[in-house]
Amino acid sequence: MRIVVGQGSCGLAAGASKVYEVLLNSKNENDSFSVEITGCIGMCYLEPIVDIYEGDELVKRLVRVSAADAKRIAEAVRKGELSMLADIEISREDEEFLALQTRIALRNCGLIDPDSIEAYEAKDGYKALGKVLKTMSPEAVIEEIKTAGLAGRGGAGFPTWFKWNAARASAGDKKYLICNADEGDPGAFMDRAVIESDPHNLIEGMLIGAYAIGASEAVVYVRAEYPLAIKRLEKAIEAAMSKGYLGNDIMGSGFSCTMRIKAGAGAFVCGEETALIESLEGKRGMPRLKPPFPAQKGYNDLPSNINNVETFANVAWIINNGGEAFSAMGTENSKGTKVFALTGKINRGGLVEVPMGKTLRHVIYDIGGGIRGGKEFKAVQMGGPSGGCIPASLLDTVIDYKCLSATGAIMGSGGMVVMDEDTCMVNMARFFLDFTTKESCGKCIHCRIGTKRMHEVLTRITEGEGREGDVELLVELCEGIKDGALCGLGQTAPNPVLTAIKYFREEFDAHINEKRCPAGECSALRRYYIDKEKCVGCSLCARNCPVDAISGVVKQPYVIDDDKCVKCGKCYSVCRFGAVKKA
Amino acid sequence: MCSCNHEKSDLSLLDDVFKKYGNDSGNLITVLQKAQEIYGYLPIDVIYHIAANTNSTPAKVIGVATFYTQFRLKPVGKHLVMLCKGTACHVNGADGIEKAICEEFNIEDGGTTEDGLFSLKNVACLGCCSLSPVMMIDDVTYGSLTPEKAVEILHGLKKEAAE
Known part of the structure; x- marks a missing residue:
């Protein structure tokens, strides 16, 4: 055993x-x-x-x-x-979580020892690489990926074969293949799981890509916050070297390729491919103007191809099973499966891989088991700081690049954060702008200053200082940033705000006009009171109040003094009878 | 070498790092990471020394060091507490945890406690979203936090340090 x-x-x-x-x-x-x-x-x-x-x-x-x-x-x-x-x-219900999934990118995760190359080989590991090197031309590999309809899983959804073909067609003997493992999107951890759990699958996918474009050097850019992923990948690269899957004359085919890891140093914008290249070159990670595209002039000014971890994690499967098996799954414009990191106020949080074309409701309710604590679903955030919040009325939207973009959110890299009735959507928008303000590299004025102004406006709304016309001002700033930013970070930074306004306008109005936070999250606008019917007079709240704002007689209802209350919420969290209410 | 600073670090500790990475300016980030591993932060004399040995300028090195959140120009406490403020942690109450730690240990984001034991840093996402809210202390991740639990963990480390 x-x-x-x-x-x-x-x-x-x-x-x-x-x-x-x-x-x-x-x-x-x-x-x-x-x-x-x-x-x-x-x-x-x-x-x-x-x-x-x-x-x-x-x-x-x-x-x-x-x-x-x-x-x-x-x-x-x-x-x-x-x-x-x-x-x-x-339990049987929990088994459903896995039973309802279709696993391709995650096929070995949690099933094999990530530190053992033999364990990967036993799962048909490196078989696809052998097939490619011995029986397929680089053009045939690209054709197979085209048949599969594989699109970039990092967020943009650009056809992988097209990028590979462009890099292949670029003149020059020296080319680079780069893996973007700078998973900076808050709320997403699919790539971390793949590297930690099945690093050889990534290596094999990258080597097939390197062969297809004619690269002799491969680099994995991993974010520094993932120490375990770096450790396991280092070990895997060494094992692959010693088995002859990496290095000179791989599997006796004459094809040679090296691979190394570059640890990032903490900058969200480095997930943008030209910023990532700058960072690889040891510079500040500020995006470059395109064109020239990396396929023509990338890392060290040489042709380079960059794909995301999950994209590569599908490649070996496609070669082994054929492009048609992959494209048989999904919708007309989105093929295969997608991995999501399902988190937030959800009963069963974790990694979910489903074929494209399933609905959000299926992922959140059938697989995720619905909302924690029997509360009401409010929205699901997809695409992180570049995406948006999708409301309950659109829960039957199917997972597909086009359909998700139509909502104002995006497919993104796979973060799926579920929110319930207690989440304030204005504060959510403020949260994302706080993030982009800090992560903006500063190159473009619209992004650097525009996001800061937006953050200020959103902050004042959540603090009860919102003014009439603030929503219109936000929309105007959003348009300016979209038009004036060079890279994806800036161009998409307004999305969380625009979707919040589009679907939850009444929350903005309540904050601004009535100085009220409907979700009861914004502390400056919050008021606590005790429900006399429910209070049993246990005095627990009064004993926990840090400012002695609660008074009363034991076994009779207590009262909160609004003038003294600092709205810390301690009474609300300690009450065992649900008698303390938020308004 | 700049003489305007008063820091005197043992610069010879970097010799091996330069031998391995020094001749390629593309390795600047790696050199800074190694230097931070050695000194715990990036003292200003080390930055000048790195510039001189990587065919760069102090302005360029400082430019890179200040761009990335991993690099610190000031010493940190014995334990670095990285509090996750990612989306899932935000939704599940990371702000309350920050408040509890700050009040209990009289510290703020980016600061260090008076006794030099803890430095607190808010980070964007640690990638353990299913266990949110989380924090990472010296490469160990603590999940499913409550304000009380977070404070208790830090008190535990404080007690350990006192023994």
Whole structure:
């Protein structure tokens, strides 16, 4: 038997390393089971997860495992009495989370040991590379990707074959293939999971890309906030080198390619491909004017091709299964699957990979299990600072580049943050502008100053200082930034604000005209009061109030003094009877 | 070499870094990352030294160092607390956690506690959104935080340091 502990960043944050340690320590010489690690299966809300395998067959999946449970697991496996673990076994509803997905980019995540190249090989790993190098011309590879209809998964959705073809057609002997793993979009972690859980899949996809465009050097630009991803990828690159999948004369084909990692240093704008190139060259990551496009003049002024992690993660599968199998999934203009990082006020948060063409409702309700705490769904944020909030009325929108853009949001890289009735949409817009203001590189005036002015206007609205005409002013600023910014960061920065105004205009008006925050989130506009009917007079709120604003007699309803109240919300969070209300 | 600063760092610690990365100006970010690993931050004399050894200018090196959030021009406390302010953490109450830490330890974003134990830094996203709100202290991620839990974790580290 094999006991396998999920050790992605999420699992580790939930305590997986302790579980692994206890399992290792509980194992004695006579035990015939082994203790192994794997990456992230994507059911982050159930971490730490421990799987028990008989050979390759999964016999039990255990969830929310504590260190104390780990001891019991070792004992149960030793005795062969797995029924002892029924209390931590995954429930049937939770199994749905995976059963409803179609996994291509994530096909090995959480199933194999990311540190073992043999484990990847056993899953047909590097088979596609062998096929490409021995039987296909670079043109045929590009043709296959074209048949598949694979589009850039970083957000823009540009056809991958077109980029590869342009880089291939560029003159010059020296070309670069670059992987954009600078996943800076807050709320997105698909790329991290792929690198941490299945790094060889990325390497193989990149090598096929390098062969197609004729690159001899490949670089992975990984953000510095992902130390575990960097560590696992380093190890994988070394293993691939020693097995002859990387370096000179790969698999005896005559094709040579090296690969190295470049750690980013923390700048969201470096996700933009020309800014990323500047950063690779050791400069401030400020976008370049296009054209020339990177395919003509990129890294070190040589032809370069840049794709996102998830794009590469699909490539080996496409070669193995054929482009048509990939394009059979999806809609007319969006093929294959897309990975989403489903988070926020959702019951089951984690990584979701579904074929294009499914509805948002399917992802949020059928897979994600709906809204936490039985609250009302309000909106889903897609595309991060470049995207927007999609309201409940559009929950049946299908996942497809065109349909999502039509809502004002975008497909984006895959962040899907769900919000409930307690989330203030004006404050959400302010949150994103706060982000873009800090991350604007400063090159273009409209983006540098425009986002700052927008942030100021949004801040004053949330603080109850909004003025008549502020919404119109915001729209005007949005138009200016869209027209005046050079790169994607600036051009799309207004999206979160424009969608908030489009779908939640009444919240803006309530803040400005009535000095009221309908969601009760903006503290300056909040008022707390005690519902006399519900208050039992336990005095807990009064004892927790930091400014003695609550008074009363035990066993009788208490009252909050509005003049003294600093709106900290302590009473609201401690009350066990739901008697403290927000208005 | 600039003489206007009063910092005196052991510059010889960088010799190996220059040997490996010094001759290519494209490696400037890597050199700065290595320097920060060595000194804990980027002292001004180190910046001048790097400029002189990478065929660059102090202005260019400082330009790069101030562009990226990873680089620090001031020393940090013993523990660097990176509080995630990404979208999922925002929705799940990261502001309340920041407030609790700031009040309890008399600190603010970008600052260091008086005893030099903690530095607090708000970061955009740590990529552990399903466990939001989260914070990362010295490469260890703590998830599903509440204001109370966050304060308790820091107190635990404080106690550890005192022992």
